[in-house]
Amino acid sequence: xxxxxxxxxxxxxxxxxxxxxxxxxxxxxxxxxxxxxxxxxxxxxxxxxxxxxxxxxxxxxxxxxxxxxxxxxxxxxxxxxxxxxxxxxxxxxxxxxxxxxxxxxxxxxxxxxxxxxxxxxxxxxxxxxxxxxxxxxxxxxxxxxxxxxxxxxxxxxxxxxxxxxxxxxxxxxxxxxxxxxxxxxxxxxxxxxxxxxxxxxxxxxxxxxxxxxxxxxxxxxxxxxxxxxxxxxxxxxxx
Numbered sequence: 001x002x003x004x005x006x007x008x009x010x011x012x013x014x015x016x017x018x019x020x021x022x023x024x025x026x027x028x029x030x031x032x033x034x035x036x037x038x039x040x041x042x043x044x045x046x047x048x049x050x051x052x053x054x055x056x057x058x059x060x061x062x063x064x065x066x067x068x069x070x071x072x073x074x075x076x077x078x079x080x081x082x083x084x085x086x087x088x089x090x091x092x093x094x095x096x097x098x099x100x101x102x103x104x105x106x107x108x109x110x111x112x113x114x115x116x117x118x119x120x121x122x123x124x125x126x127x128x129x130x131x132x133x134x135x136x137x138x139x140x141x142x143x144x145x146x147x148x149x150x151x152x153x154x155x156x157x158x159x160x161x162x163x164x165x166x167x168x169x170x171x172x173x174x175x176x177x178x179x180x181x182x183x184x185x186x187x188x189x190x191x192x193x194x195x196x197x198x199x200x201x202x203x204x205x206x207x208x209x210x211x212x213x214x215x216x217x218x219x220x221x222x223x224x225x226x227x228x229x230x231x232x233x234x235x236x237x238x239x
Contacts, residue, residue, distance in 0.1 A: 001050050003084035004043035006076060010060050016100040016121060018069025021057045023048075025085075028077045030106050031139040032127060033212045034165060036200025040076040050088045057097070070098025070120070079103050082111035089118035102161075105148040106140065112148060122152050123192075125161045128169045129177040137168065146181065153185045159239070160189055164219045164227050165196040175227055179234040190237045193227055195219035 004026040009015075012022035027043040028035075035041075057064075057071060064070050071092050078085050078101050089099040101115065102123040126149065128134040131141035152158055160182065164170050182189060196219045204211040228238050 001084050001087050002047040003081045003088075005046060005048045006037070006040045008056070010056075011063070012072065015072040015074060015102060016070065016123060017098070018067035019063045020069045020100070021060060021064060021071045023053060023071070023073050023088075025073060025075045025078045025081055027080050028075055028104075029080065029139075030077065030104050030127075032104075033137050034163060034196055034198075034216075036197070036203070038200065038204055038207060038209060050084070050091055053088055054091055054095075057092070058095075061097070064097065068098070070100065072100040072102055072123070074102040077104060077107065079105075079107040079111045079115060082107075082114040086115045086118055089115065093118055093120075105145040105152070106138075107148070109148065109151065112152060116152065116155055119156050122156050122158045123161055124149055124152065124158055125163075126178075127163070128174065129181045130174060133169050133174060137165070150185060153187055153189060158187075158189050159192055161192045161194060163194045163196050164224055165213070166217055166219055166223055168213075168216065170219075170223060170227055172230060175230045176234065179231055179236045182236050183234075188237070190239050191231060192239045193224050195221075195224055 006024040006026045009022040012020040015022045024040060026040055028041045073085050092099050098120050099118060100121040100123060101119055102125065104125045127137045128142060131143060134142035182191065198218060201211045231238055
């Protein structure tokens with residue numbers, strides 16, 4: 001079985017616990033305006049098989065085992081290639097390799113059901129807690145995504161990832177909505193606050209695409225701290 005993929009990082013440190021083998025699959029249907037890898041949206045000719053990934057990951061296994069790491073499937077949107085991801089992660093679990101996926105949740109429920117039995121942890125990237133702002137940042141509202149967030153949170157340990165975008169999704173009202181959403185989840189989860197940056201703008205331009213957030217400044221440490229303070233005051237744990 002093969003999947004379309006974009007790239008591989010063998011020493012990932014920001015995509016789950018420990019040192020991780022990160023496979024970035026190709027193909028995404030969300031169209032985030034702040035995406036720093038728009039070249040992952042389309043599935044090209046580059047493919048990889050389950051056997052090829054397993055043969056590669058064992059070369060670095062000592063680093064993953066000793067650090068409490070493992071493999072993370074990211075993207076693009078990995079759950080769009082659910083059969084491949086399930087087969088790969090099942091094989092990894094058979095080798096006692098910790099497994100994680102990084103998803104935005106904009107997929108059919110059947111895709112989630114295919115993969116979730118073989119996942120130890122989910123990194124769930126939410127763009128906005130309110131549908132109107134989510135629609136501004138992506139191609140859709142967030143109703144189906146939030147439904148999938150609740151569904152996954154009931155079953156697998158989950159970390160919510162939130163990119164802080166100054167002037168768009170970081171207002172006190174917006175962050176309060178985010179806190180209320182997290183409080184309503186079936187289990188307590190942490191939020192990983194990530195600063196918005198425009199380093200991917202050159203990729204947009206190279207692809208002949210208009211970068212819609214050109215006037216938005218990068219998020220500074222004080223922006224992240226301000227959001228963290230609001231969440232902490234509302235009883236939400238942050239990383």
